[in-house]
Amino acid sequence: METQVHLHRGQRWNVDYAYITKNNKNAVKLFCNxxxxxxxxxxxxxxxxxxGVHFGKKFSVLAKRAVILSAGTxxxxxxxxRSGIGPKTHLSNLKIPVLQNLPVGKNLQDHVTTGLDLIQLNQSLSIDFKNIASVSSFIQYMYxxxxxxxxTGCEAFGVIHSDLVDQRKELPDLQIMALPMGLTSDYGAHMRxxxxxxxxxxxxxxxxxxGSQVASIMPVLLHPKSRGEVKLKSQSIDDDPIIDxxxxxxxDDIKTLYEGIKIVKNLIKTEALQKLGAHLYEKKIPGCEDEKFDSPNYWLCYxxxxxxxxxxxxxxxxxGPQTDRTSVVDSNLRVHGTNKLFVVDASVMPSLPSGxxxxxxxxVAEKGADLVKEFWHQTVKKCNLWTFFQNIAMTNN
Structure with missing residues (x-):
């Protein structure tokens, strides 16, 4: 299918711009920097x-109803x-008082891809360095x-099973992205x-x-079995995280990507790409010089x-449920063992989607907003019910 993106008159729309600026400018007050x-x-x-810190000065903001973290994965x-919610051993080593011993930072997953600039073409495409750098392209975009x-960069993509014979798998495990360009299309100015x-x-x-016409048909690993981790370097807010x-x-992740490379090779043989003179870039990647080009061992090394x-x-x-020791938030996106604390972003996903x-x-954001509102309405009802019974008790006394 053609890639779906947020575009308005050729410009990418950020989600905050689409939601806040265009729909309800007064819905949110932003505290920038x-x-x-x-x-x-x-x-x-x-x-x-x-x-937190604002231009070097500490600040605090109190919440009337709840605290929602949407700082990303x-x-x-x-x-x-830093708040004391995380793996006990890790926090203790950093001398952070532990409030809740939860596997925060574990289960890191990501879609990885390969195949940049792997295809050379004998014909020029509409997207090349000369066209992008031309004044006419700038005017065309602006007006x-x-x-x-x-x-969009990626012009089209598809999700498939790496096993082209047995398509009965429950989930596709590869996404194929088609880009009419590569890392070298801007002569190394930015992409690399x-x-x-x-x-x-x-x-x-x-x-x-x-200077040559390249294309990238890139297999993306949709459901990696590998898991990473995010840790703190120190208590300091100024220190970057340790990301593994x-x-x-x-x-199995390597094997699946290798199946993706084989699919790319089959696509190169199609009539459509052969009309463009498509062929593999045969220079060996550094580190794999000892392997025979286009052999299974070479591609695994690549x-x-x-x-x-x-x-x-x-x-x-x-x-996940609180009984799941690998989970951090429940099905209402509330942090286990806490009250009025929600996490609403990609970090709550137990696994990656197939795309x-x-x-x-x-x-997640739309549903999370509904869940937070429902939580608050239920809290208000409980408070009103408690006040009602208190008033009855006082009247009887």
Whole structure:
């Protein structure tokens, strides 16, 4: 299918822009340039606000009804752990008083992909460096919302089973992304830095492709068996987290991506791509020079050396019943063992969806808003009922 994205006149829309700016400007008051450090508790279990730093000065904000963390798969577990909610041993080592011993930061999952610039073409496409850098493309984008600048990057994708013979599996395990470009399409100006490619790999493997027409048909691992972890470096709000994604730790993840490479090779043989003169880029990736190109061992080596994130991390505040020792929040997104504290973001997902996470995260947000409102309505009812019985008791006295 064609890739679905949030676009308005060729421009990407952030979710906050679409929800807040366009729909209800007065619904939310934003406190910008603030970094939340931890949650404030009353009696060690009831969330009453947050504490943080704003331009170097400490601040605190008290909550009238509830505290909702939506800092994402990396940010939310960091705030919880600095607040004393997390793995007991880890927090104790950092001298953080433990309020709740929960597996915060565990169960980190991500979609990983490979295959950048793997396909060379004999024909030019509409999206290349010259077109993107041209003045006409800029004018077309600014005044019509069209042209190369309005591209989504990934033009099309599909979700499939890696086993092309047996399609009876419950879930697809691969997503195939089609990009009419690659890491070298901007001559190394931006993409290689954004993707974290090392300088020596860029020079030796990618730079020879500059100026040629490349494409990337990239297999994405949808349901990795590997699990990573987010930890704190210290108590300090200024320190970055320690993130161990643990990519490809499970051998099955490598095997599934290898099946994806084989599917890409089959796609290259199709009539549509052969009309463009599609063929594999045959230069060996650094680190795999001793393997025969296009052999199974070469591709397994290639995957280990050139696999990167799709930026879909989830799972570090896993949802599940309190009896599940691997979970952090319940089915109402409330943190176990606390009151009035919710986590509403991708970190609550127990596992990855079979595709991009954007729509799923918005679903969690929509449902989470309903759950928080319902929680508050039930709390008000209980308070009113308690007040009612108190009044009856006082009248009888």
């Amino acid at each position: 603030a970094h939340v450090g931890k949650v404030l508790f009353q009696n060690d279990f009831e969330a009453v606000g947050v504490e 990396i940010g939310s577990p960091m705030i919880l752990m 019509q919302g069209k042209g190369p600048w309005s591209t 830095k954004a993707m974290g490619v090392k300088e020596e790999v860029w020079k030796e493997y990618f730079s020879p492709l500059r 994604p643990n990519y490809l730790a499970h051998e 995957i280990k050396h050139l696999t990167l994130t799709s930026y879909h991390p989830v799972g570090t505040c896993k949802m 991009n996470v954007n729509a799923a995260v918005m679903m």
